[in-house]
Ligand SMILES: Cc1cc2nc3c(=O)[nH]c(=O)nc-3n(C[C@H](O)[C@H](O)[C@H](O)COP(=O)(O)OP(=O)(O)OC[C@H]3O[C@@H](n4cnc5c(N)ncnc54)[C@H](O)[C@@H]3O)c2cc1C
């Protein structure tokens with residue numbers, strides 16, 4: 084099939100970007116979306132033009148590198164699917180596809196479809212961990228974890244840090260990402276001692292990075308390729324409230 | 333030595349090793365006391381002195397992140413580098429199955445000795461016993477540490493940790509977090525690292541690629557990097573350098589590795605004098621989704637666990653193009669069950685992979701290009717019901733369908749082997765130090781404890797063992813026993829390395845040829861797969877050794893890298909990596925040609941039994957091949973580290 088692409092091109096963080104139109108020819112349904120872009124890029128290179136820059140690595144939906152807004156939807160809008168897992172059989176001959184980077188103040192564009200997501204790292208650095216130095220641990224089976232807690236913690240821990248939640252949110256809020264980590268660690272016995280300082284520190288950092296607030300729209304969870312539930316945000320807000328009541332700051 | 337020989341009863345002291353350049357530094361004493369004793373005998377750096385030392389860690393995968401975090405916790409100044417935008421994206425994130433540990437929580441007879449034994453045997457007797465024993469010994473502490481960090485391992489209803497079993501073992505010792513074990517372990521290490529970054533104890537350099545190693549007065553003293561956003565070339569000084577840069581399966585272009593995984597860091601170190609151990613030892617995983625066309629950019633692994641319930645078959649008649657459902661039972665060949673009645677569909681990775689290749693070579697492969705075999709669940713669905721299969725493999729079936737558009741509940745999956753892991757890597761001694769003093773290599777980047785074949789769920793174990801529990805001790809011994817001269821980035825060695833790196837980049841940008849980097853990479857990958865892949869022979873390897881240098885020359889003449897060097901330039905990044913693969917590929921073929929035996933993942937067609945099984949030659953090849961660089965185009969020098977098996981007697985691996 085043949086497709087028309089409108090792709091956001093931007094030289095670097097300082098310059099202005101614009102949409103450029105390309106034709107993607109002879110695309111096969113078995114290709115992934117990124118393989119389709121590979122084809123376009125190979126052509127561009129041979130013509131001596133710079134290929135479209137986009138991030139990717141594992142190409143199997145786990146590293147969180149890839150991510151672009153496809154026809155208005157982060158990752159293309161298929162349930163539980165990252166851009167790298169999206170296949171061309173979902174498109175048909177003659178389709179026009181618009182491709183843009185994540186748009187958020189806290190995620191400045193570095194080039195074309197690549198954005199800087201280091202704000203996420205700094206949120207984790209602020210408190211998204213359990214302080215357990217190497218060597219301190221006792222035998223792993225000393226502390227039991229109820230299966231349902233372990234499962235719920237795993238559900239939240241599945242976040243791949245892609246940033247689609249931020250891109251989908253009209254406020255560019257990072258609540259889903261932050262709350263997923265708070266939920267993961269807060270559900271485990273090992274995470275209890277730092278539970279309330281953690282939430283305070285991470286939320287502070289989130290605000291400092293310039294992410295927007297949450298107005299309960301729910302676009303984040305709908306766009307999340309790992310289907311992180313909205314309930315993690317409620318949990319985070321509860322923890323934050325308790326932390327305030329306890330006077331943690 | 334023959335396979336039935338009894339081994340020397342004492343471990344030889346290091347001084348007896350033949351090659352003066354290759355001292356494995358295996359401590360004396362009985363194997364179960366070696367590490368304990370060595371830890372006591374090694375020098376320490378006192379807590380107040382640690383901040384005087386700077387350690388560079390390149391890589392933030394399981395090995396790198398765990399090492400950087402642990403060294404920082406101890407009080408060293410750590411600088412950590414990754415070409416990813418965040419340490420959390422390292423290729424370790426993609427590991428699915430699990431991590432081994434000799435906890436014996438199942439009370440099924442597991443022990444440190446059994447894990448040690450299984451690993452040495454699984455590696456087809458090409459690993460160093462003392463290292464493997466230590467790995468098994470520290471495996472338990474890894475699980476403890478990870479649980480303390482909040483890794484959400486699978487649990488039983490009782491709240492205790494759950495285990496599953498994996499290939500090559502008769503006990504259930506694998507810990508897992510759904511199909512995302514690597515992700516959860518990496519996030520644990522990433523969080524520990526993040527904490528140290530927040531505390532200012534680790535300086536993290538993301539989007540920064542190491543392009544050379546700097547050796548001064550015979551010691552590793554720093555690296556040269558490129559800032560991948562600004563293109564700036566920079567030097568970084570340290571007292572020791574740790575490479576944790578992962579494996580090099582991508583030399584084959586198509587592999588299960590992440591797209592960016594590459595060999596540049598270890599290759600540059602090799603060119604600076606670090607020996608390369610067993611470069612030809614590659615693992616081919618039997619259950620991957622087959623190539624669907626020329627556009628294919630990488631291969632996806634389907635968990636080995638599928639072989640518990642799926643039956644592998646191909647049509648009996650070559651060229652049978654009927655859909656699988658119209659091929660009657662008696663016209664199907666369940667070849668694994670036929671050839672290996674006792675292991676059947678669960679034959680080990682190397683054996684299952686070769687068997688698949690064999691039937692495809694006979695023209696009986698299925699799917700596009702005839703490069704595939706069926707993995708059929710219809711019997712299991714009949715026996716257990718669709719619901720049970722869905723519970724066991726639901727997410728894998730979904731993933732398969734997403735990629736292929738076929739529903740495996742209704743039509744058999746198609747699978748084919750793919751390159752997955754490299755057992756080879758930079759040679760290291762018992763202290764994980766390479767032949768360049770002060771250069772340590774951990775994780776998949778070293779030549780590792782897996783011999784000629786790695787068992788499932790053992791790579792994660794090794795990466796974390798190295799990073800959390802071994803390197804932090806051995807590096808202290810090096811620091812404490814070395815007198816350092818003060819150097820800074822104005823040193824001539826840094827200037828020269830920077831100039832070389834800059835030149836190379838200029839050359840890549842200025843060639844302005846007619847072919848893309850990917851075109852060359854694909855071509856190289858095809859040569860490697862055809863001649864240095866699942867089966868190798870003398871004529872093929874010799875042919876590869878002729879065409880690879882030609883391809884390399886063409887690459888430098890005809891490659892086209894658009895754009896400039898001073899901003900994000902992904903083609904330039906790729907070009908540098910592929911240029912190094914072009915050199916590494918040659919070394920792999922040299923090694924494969926010299927190893928005139930079959931062992932583990934290295935199958936030389938000349939050395940097989942009548943039934944087509946691998947035939948090892950312990951008399952002549954029970955050694956680690958460590959190669960020394962002597963210049964491009966000149967033959968590297970082979971150094972041999974003999975392997976002694978005192979505790980696990982080499983036998984012929986049989987899975988009949
Ligand atoms: C699909 C798949 C599934 C697997 N499943 C399992 C499993 O179930 N169990 C198991 O035990 N093993 C498994 N493995 C193997 C295992 O995942 C890897 O061997 C292991 O994770 C490697 O870890 P590492 O830390 O050595 O390297 P990596 O995780 O590859 O990390 C390398 C790091 O080095 C950095 N780096 C590399 N070069 C440079 C450079 N020049 N400059 C700067 N930074 C650099 C990278 O950015 C990255 O941070 C699997 C492998 C694959 C491919």
Ligand code: SF4
Pocket residue numbers: 241242243244245246247248249259260263303306307308309310311
């Ligand atoms: S919460 Fe979901 S969308 Fe947001 S970063 Fe994590 S995986 Fe991506």
Ligand code: FES
Pocket residue numbers: 138139140141142143144145146147148149150165166167168
């Ligand atoms: S490339 Fe890793 S999640 Fe898409």
